[in-house]
Amino acid sequence: MLKIAVLVSGGGTNLQAIIDGIHDKTITNTEIKVVISNNAGAYALERAKNNGIDAVCISPKNFESREVFNDALLEKIDEYGVDLIVLAGFLVKIPEKLVEKYAGKIINIHPSLIPSFCGVGYYGLKVHEAALARGVKVTGATVHYVDSGMDTGPIILQKAVYVEDGDTPEILQKRVMEQAEWKILPQAINMIANQKA
Ligand code: GRF
Numbered sequence: 001m002l003k004i005a006v007l008v009s010g011g012g013t014n015l016q017a018i019i020d021g022i023h024d025k026t027i028t029n030t031e032i033k034v035v036i037s038n039n040a041g042a043y044a045l046e047r048a049k050n051n052g053i054d055a056v057c058i059s060p061k062n063f064e065s066r067e068v069f070n071d072a073l074l075e076k077i078d079e080y081g082v083d084l085i086v087l088a089g090f091l092v093k094i095p096e097k098l099v100e101k102y103a104g105k106i107i108n109i110h111p112s113l114i115p116s117f118c119g120v121g122y123y124g125l126k127v128h129e130a131a132l133a134r135g136v137k138v139t140g141a142t143v144h145y146v147d148s149g150m151d152t153g154p155i156i157l158q159k160a161v162y163v164e165d166g167d168t169p170e171i172l173q174k175r176v177m178e179q180a181e182w183k184i185l186p187q188a189i190n191m192i193a194n195q196k197a
């Protein structure tokens with residue numbers, strides 16, 4: 001059984017896709033042990049509670065330094081003895097010591113076809129604004145392993161999504177989530193849970 005921790009900062013629609021995937025068995029051999037957010041108001045925490053999953057808020061604001069926050073985050077994750085950490089819209093810099101301790105055991109969903117529109121400053125709507133500004137005809141999403149860089153680890157899955165005339169960043173974001181993110185993140189977890197990634 002793959003035990004996972006999901007780290008979130010926002011609405012949690014990717015978390016919901018994982019929860020639904022476990023319920024409908026498109027994800028097997030997997031259990032979400034804990035959902036952790038830096039944002040006490042993240043609806044993702046409500047989604048966890050509504051599904052009987054431990055929901056924990058660990059915010060840098062509540063610690064005297066980033067170092068102390070990093071240690072608290074690592075300690076909380078260690079408590080659950082997970083096999084995989086899933087970053088599902090987690091907007092806090094991942095501590096170096098976490099990347100080292102869980103090397104090869106952290107994955108991230110990014111809302112573009114890496115290496116396009118990724119790295120420092122490319123998150124949330126900014127990714128889609130950049131794609132529209134560049135005038136790409138195809139964008140999409142990527143699931144990748146997390147290494148010490150920003151969106152630079154080995155790619156696990158990608159899924160392309162067409163940009164359509166009249167797209168706004170919000171419309172494009174929604175299509176990328178619906179057609180790509182919510183499909184490839186559960187698929188990647190299922191692959192890892194069944195030794196295929
Ligand atoms: C998604 O667009 C994801 O690609 C990005 O952050 C957003 C998280 O959305 N990393 P949600 O909290 O899963 O709804």
